[in-house]
Amino acid sequence: MGRQILSMRRIDKRFTGVHALRQVDFDLEEGEIHALVGENGAGKSTLMKVLIGITPKDSGEIHYLGRQFSPRDPKHALEMGIGIIHQELNMMDHLTVAQNIFIGRESMRPGGVLLDARAQNRRAEELFRRLSMDIDPTERLGRLTVGRQQMVEIAKAVSHTPRILILDEPTAALADAEIDELFSIMRDLAAKGVGMVHISHRLDEIHRIAHRVTVLRDGERIDTKPVAEVSKQQIIGMMVGRVIYEQPKTRSAVAPDAPVVLRVRGLNAGRLVRDVGFELRRGEILGIAGLMGSGRTETARAIFGADEVQGGTIEVRGRRVTVRSPQDAVAHGIGYLSEDRKRYGLAVDLSVRDNLVMATYDLFRRGLFIQARRVRQVAQEYVRKLGIRTPSLEQLLRNLSGGNQQKVVVAKWLIRTSDILIFDEPTRGIDVGAKSEIYTLMNELTRQGKSLIMISSELTEILRMSDRILVMSEGRITGELPIEKASQEAIMGLATIGHRKVLSRS
Amino acid sequence: MANGNDEAGRLRRFGQRGLKGALAPAALVILYVFFGLFGRNYFSYPTLVNIIDAAYYIGFISMGVTFVIISGGIDLSIGTVMMCAAIIGGTVFKRGWPMLPSLLIVIAVGVAFGFFNGLMVSRLKMPPFIVTLGTMMISMGVGSIFANVQSATFPIRGQPGGWFKDIFLWISPEGGVVPTGALLLAAVAVICHLLLTGTRLGRYTYAIGSNMEAARLSGVDVKKWQMLAYVIAGATAGIGGISYAAIYTTVLPAQGQGFELYAIAAAVIGGTSLSGGVGTIWGTIIGVFIMSVLSTGLPSLNLEAHYQTFFTGVIVIGAVLLDMYRTRKAAEVRIETPAEAYRAGRLREAAGLRQEAARLRAAGDGKRADELAARIRQAREETRATFARMKAGQKAEQARIRAEARAADRELAEELKRRGPPQGDSERRP
Numbered sequence: 048m049g050r051q052i053l054s055m056r057r058i059d060k061r062f063t064g065v066h067a068l069r070q071v072d073f074d075l076e077e078g079e080i081h082a083l084v085g086e087n088g089a090g091k092s093t094l095m096k097v098l099i100g101i102t103p104k105d106s107g108e109i110h111y112l113g114r115q116f117s118p119r120d121p122k123h124a125l126e127m128g129i130g131i132i133h134q135e136l137n138m139m140d141h142l143t144v145a146q147n148i149f150i151g152r153e154s155m156r157p158g159g160v161l162l163d164a165r166a167q168n169r170r171a172e173e174l175f176r177r178l179s180m181d182i183d184p185t186e187r188l189g190r191l192t193v194g195r196q197q198m199v200e201i202a203k204a205v206s207h208t209p210r211i212l213i214l215d216e217p218t219a220a221l222a223d224a225e226i227d228e229l230f231s232i233m234r235d236l237a238a239k240g241v242g243m244v245h246i247s248h249r250l251d252e253i254h255r256i257a258h259r260v261t262v263l264r265d266g267e268r269i270d271t272k273p274v275a276e277v278s279k280q281q282i283i284g285m286m287v288g289r290v291i292y293e294q295p296k297t298r299s300a301v302a303p304d305a306p307v308v309l310r311v312r313g314l315n316a317g318r319l320v321r322d323v324g325f326e327l328r329r330g331e332i333l334g335i336a337g338l339m340g341s342g343r344t345e346t347a348r349a350i351f352g353a354d355e356v357q358g359g360t361i362e363v364r365g366r367r368v369t370v371r372s373p374q375d376a377v378a379h380g381i382g383y384l385s386e387d388r389k390r391y392g393l394a395v396d397l398s399v400r401d402n403l404v405m406a407t408y409d410l411f412r413r414g415l416f417i418q419a420r421r422v423r424q425v426a427q428e429y430v431r432k433l434g435i436r437t438p439s440l441e442q443l444l445r446n447l448s449g450g451n452q453q454k455v456v457v458a459k460w461l462i463r464t465s466d467i468l469i470f471d472e473p474t475r476g477i478d479v480g481a482k483s484e485i486y487t488l489m490n491e492l493t494r495q496g497k498s499l500i501m502i503s504s505e506l507t508e509i510l511r512m513s514d515r516i517l518v519m520s521e522g523r524i525t526g527e528l529p530i531e532k533a534s535q536e537a538i539m540g541l542a543t544i545g546h547r548k549v550l551s552r553s
Numbered sequence: 554m555a556n557g558n559d560e561a562g563r564l565r566r567f568g569q570r571g572l573k574g575a576l577a578p579a580a581l582v583i584l585y586v587f588f589g590l591f592g593r594n595y596f597s598y599p600t601l602v603n604i605i606d607a608a609y610y611i612g613f614i615s616m617g618v619t620f621v622i623i624s625g626g627i628d629l630s631i632g633t634v635m636m637c638a639a640i641i642g643g644t645v646f647k648r649g650w651p652m653l654p655s656l657l658i659v660i661a662v663g664v665a666f667g668f669f670n671g672l673m674v675s676r677l678k679m680p681p682f683i684v685t686l687g688t689m690m691i692s693m694g695v696g697s698i699f700a701n702v703q704s705a706t707f708p709i710r711g712q713p714g715g716w717f718k719d720i721f722l723w724i725s726p727e728g729g730v731v732p733t734g735a736l737l738l739a740a741v742a743v744i745c746h747l748l749l750t751g752t753r754l755g756r757y758t759y760a761i762g763s764n765m766e767a768a769r770l771s772g773v774d775v776k777k778w779q780m781l782a783y784v785i786a787g788a789t790a791g792i793g794g795i796s797y798a799a800i801y802t803t804v805l806p807a808q809g810q811g812f813e814l815y816a817i818a819a820a821v822i823g824g825t826s827l828s829g830g831v832g833t834i835w836g837t838i839i840g841v842f843i844m845s846v847l848s849t850g851l852p853s854l855n856l857e858a859h860y861q862t863f864f865t866g867v868i869v870i871g872a873v874l875l876d877m878y879r880t881r882k883a884a885e886v887r888i889e890t891p892a893e894a895y896r897a898g899r900l901r902e903a904a905g906l907r908q909e910a911a912r913l914r915a916a917g918d919g920k921r922a923d924e925l926a927a928r929i930r931q932a933r934e935e936t937r938a939t940f941a942r943m944k945a946g947q948k949a950e951q952a953r954i955r956a957e958a959r960a961a962d963r964e965l966a967e968e969l970k971r972r973g974p975p976q977g978d979s980e981r982r983p
Contacts, residue, residue: 112968112969114961116965127962127965127969209975351770377771377772378772391767394759394768395763401760408756459771
């Protein structure tokens with residue numbers, strides 16, 4: 048057994064409206080790879096942010112190398128030997144690989160004024176040799192594939208000779224061969240005594256690479272176990288826990304002869320939508336599952352006219368329509384709730400009222416002017432109907448909790464009387480209570496005859512809500528599962544079908 | 554979430570919004586009174602007319618540029634477009650056009666340039682800074698070319714066509730002066746305000762400036778509304794051009810560079826955010842008058858014109874700093890310390906006692922009321938002392954924690970040095 052190098056005790060953290068961490072314990076040994084898993088919003092990232100000083104903890108203690116440790120910021124943590132590799136790449140495309148790795152601690156010529164590019168490239172080469180990576184230090188970063196860029200990020204983290212390395216979903220963007228390469232690097236580092244925290248959604252990986260696994264759920268630590276002692280099913284069980292909101296659907300609530308409200312055929316758009324076709328029936332919730340980058344969001348955006356479409360037909364209520372822009376889609380009664388609310392769904396610096404009617408000002412117009420009183424009435428009505436918790440209509444949206452922001456987006460499309468609503472990751476970043484409210488709301492909408500498409504990475508959510516499930520992989524629909532036949536395993540099977548297999552099938 | 558928190562939050566937010574709205578007008582009044590007290594002959598009707606005169610052309614274009622800035626863009630061309638429009642109008646008048654069509658040409662030129670800017674930004678997705686920088690130079694060139702690099706002189710009062718001056722400054726037969734242009738400025742301000750707050754154009758301008766992609770995905774015709782912001786800016790440049798001609802009579806070619814910066818400065822002083830989505834016409838007008846009070850007031854203190862640019866700069870930076878400070882304060886989550894909780898509790902008690910005292914006094918029991926008042930005073934002293942002690946204790950505690958953290962850091966650093974870089978001393982293998 049390695050010696051313990053990190054021990055986090057009773058870490059607690061609250062954000063407005065969310066209890067992100069509840070008395071969480073976590074520890075790490077020398078040379079250990081410790082997997083940290085949980086559903087989205089379970090608190091994995093928050094816990095790591097506490098460790099490297101991005102998020103201050105409310106209470107609890109961190110002991111590192113047997114000493115009390117209070118990280119001030121990521122730079123401080125890094126100096127003390129705790130490095131992190133983020134899920135998103137944080138590097139500069141226009142600089143070379145070596146410049147990216149040594150930014151902030153460049154090699155200098157004697158005198159300390161001029162940069163010594165040659166020495167720096169040599170240092171980078173040396174680093175890559177040690178990690179058995181085959182990357183040219185003088186290449187511009189932007190010219191590398193995402194997988195290679197990820198390797199550079201790892202090399203950069205290793206160049207600080209960390210004792211603890213946090214890897215936040217490092218394999219999300221990697222191809223299989225690259226994952227093998229990454230794992231062998233991780234094993235080498237472990238042999239040198241570096242402790243690693245491996246955050247991942249891919250549970251299969253855990254048994255390949257990790258020694259122990261800690262499961263978080265809703266900000267609580269459920270358990271920590273040696274991986275050899277738990278099966279994948281047990282881990283999933285711990286992640287999902289007792290189902291406290293709605294039971295999974297066991298059969299579709301939609302009659303098979305319900306009218307088709309949306310029919311998509313042969314849709315092609317960008318790199319990630321290939322020959323997509325499906326039907327959506329009145330009152331139905333159609334789930335679209337798939338891994339990140341499988342083309343789910345891109346399909347939704349193409350239907351909504353947000354991105355350019357290269358081919359295919361869309362029929363709304365049996366009539367062929369052309370959707371060239373979101374305006375066209377809105378005119379046909381289609382609404383889209385983006386996966387990234389803050390970037391694409393809301394204007395967080397405007398008031399609740401302004402956001403509610405952003406899509407509908409033309410409905411409240413008399414002549415040139417907007418009827419402020421009617422806007423207020425309608426906004427008030429929807430705030431009440433959807434139970435949006437806000438002190439007033441004038442409240443800036445940034446001050447609302449994630450769940451309430453999401454309800455504002457839903458209300459925006461309801462005021463617009465959209466019949467077809469596309470929910471893209473509707474519960475991302477929302478806590479459990481608000482989640483179940485959103486689910487109830489979605490079911491209520493279908494009872495009113497609206498038709499919903501729900502895109503989600505959370506399989507439990509897809510299984511809980513959908514009447515029918517489409518699974519996408521590599522831009523294509525690889526299967527359709529009626530809810531009666533759907534299971535996490537069936538979905539994952541279809542979601543991981545590689546590109547070549549898809550082609551040979553069709 | 555506790556209800557009391559919401560209540561307090563709303564009060565605080567109201568306080569901040571009120572402050573934000575009142576600060577610029579307060580600064581304006583203070584400046585005016587300051588010059589009135591220390592300047593030569595500043596509190597006078599002619600000076601007031603001068604202040605208003607100096608506000609016209611920057612006033613009009615600053616309103617236009619406010620639309621563009623709220624929409625998330627910038628218009629660097631607005632000053633030169635204004636002068637280009639004015640010189641073209643003056644030149645066609647010189648070539649024999651009647652006054653009214655000449656003035657309409659001024660507006661039309663402004664609108665045309667605004668249209669061009671809008672087209673480039675909204676349809677061709679060019680960065681507004683670049684487009685309007687280009688238009689700034691183009692409009693300067695166009696004005697000079699059209700006028701053959703000659704100045705254009707508008708008619709003075711009494712000459713044919715001189716009537717248009719009365720729009721901005723009406724002089725009665727007895728020699729009385731009425732700054733009628735102030736009415737026009739006010740009318741344009743009211744129209745702009747209504748456009749911004751009461752119409753789709755305005756609401757979409759805010760929405761686009763706040764989050765363009767969210768507006769587009771809500772089905773807003775972003776291209777159209779974005780373009781209209783520039784067209785409105787162009788129209789105000791036209792009106793500004795007419796006002797410039799009315800006040801200064803002679804328009805020289807290739808003028809107007811720098812006016813756009815004063816217009817932008819006015820908007821910024823008035824609380825418009827250069828990152829878009831925030832701003833009001835009212836604020837911009839205040840900003841304009843702050844600058845115009847400066848430009849008329851400093852000479853009355855025998856300070857020359859260049860002091861005006863200096864102080865305007867100071868005010869721009871000061872206004873933005875203050876705005877950022879307030880925004881940060883508003884975003885801060887305040888945690889009540891035990892000392893503050895104690896003081897708040899005692900203050901509530903004291904308020905209760907004061908009410909009681911007032912009740913007793915009303916009931917005619919003056920003696921007991923006086924006793925109570927004495928007790929309140931005593932309690933106040935006590936509270937102050939205890940609060941100071943608690944606060945000092947807290948500070949010492951915080952300092953101790955910081956010192957401990959520093960000591961722990963040092964120990965950890967030594968430990969790290971002692972251990973050296975991680976080496977293969979672990980036997981673990983997956």
